[in-house]
Amino acid sequence: MTASYAIDYETIFRHAPVGMCISIDRVIQSSNDALTSMFGYPHGALDGESFQVLYPTMDEFLRTGDRIIPVMNARGVYSDERIMRRAGGELFWCHVSGRALDAREPLGAGVWTFEDVSEKRPVTAELTPREREIAALLVEGKTSKVIARETDLSPRTVEMHRAKLMRKFSASTSSELVHKLVGVSR
Numbered sequence: 001m002t003a004s005y006a007i008d009y010e011t012i013f014r015h016a017p018v019g020m021c022i023s024i025d026r027v028i029q030s031s032n033d034a035l036t037s038m039f040g041y042p043h044g045a046l047d048g049e050s051f052q053v054l055y056p057t058m059d060e061f062l063r064t065g066d067r068i069i070p071v072m073n074a075r076g077v078y079s080d081e082r083i084m085r086r087a088g089g090e091l092f093w094c095h096v097s098g099r100a101l102d103a104r105e106p107l108g109a110g111v112w113t114f115e116d117v118s119e120k121r122p123v124t125a126e127l128t129p130r131e132r133e134i135a136a137l138l139v140e141g142k143t144s145k146v147i148a149r150e151t152d153l154s155p156r157t158v159e160m161h162r163a164k165l166m167r168k169f170s171a172s173t174s175s176e177l178v179h180k181l182v183g184v185s186r
Contacts, residue, residue: 019114026051026065026107038094038116040087056085057129065107067150068098072106081117081139083132092118121182127168134161138174139181 013020019035021028031046039046039054046053055061064082071078079097086092098112127135137147144162148155162174171177 019116021046021112021114022109023051023112024109035114038086038114039084040090054084056083056091056132060129060133063133063151069106072098072100072103076100076103078106080136081121082136083127084114092116093121094118127165131161131165131168134158135165135181138162138165138178141178 013030014032016032016034019032019038021031021035023029027050028046028048031044033043036043036046050061052058052061055064060082068078077097077099079095081093081095083091084094084096093116095115095117096112098110100106101109101111133151134147137150142150144155144158147153148158151158162177165181166172166174166177169177169180171180
């Protein structure tokens with residue numbers, strides 16, 4: 001690389017084609033233009049804000065935090081697809097990945113990326129916060145027993161939510177439900 005192309009990490013961060021932020025204890029310290037644009041905020045408006053403003057409800061923010069900790073402790077990184085909320089209230093599917101800068105503090109300082117996947121997976125039904133959580137875990141391919149363990153629900157309760165999702169999405173099988181959740185028509 002020649003001297004005329006010196007690496008400017010701030011410019012790279014600001015203009016990355018994917019939403020990015022640096023956070024400490026789930027508070028955004030610095031966000032790039034792609035992130036603020038994706039969520040419908042003006043440049044810099046998310047800096048200093050809790051990640052909570054990006055979630056449909058406070059309960060979903062808290063439960064997701066609880067789910068992240070054991071995964072980060074085990075793997076050092078976390079990734080999932082979940083329903084998030086834009087500034088105007090619109091809900092959309094988002095792929096979220098993150099890494100803690102210190103593995104001993106999974107929700108401490110970290111680097112997070114966000115990708116809007118709503119074109120591939122539109123939010124097409126009115127879902128409760130718990131249904132959104134169950135839907136996201138179903139999309140990951142998790143069984144009712146695994147979902148029950150991860151959410152501190154009984155397998156029967158998870159099955160009840162799955163049945164409601166199947167009705168809302170007019171799916172006759174669990175496989176069809178997952179295909180509809182990910183936006184694949186059958």
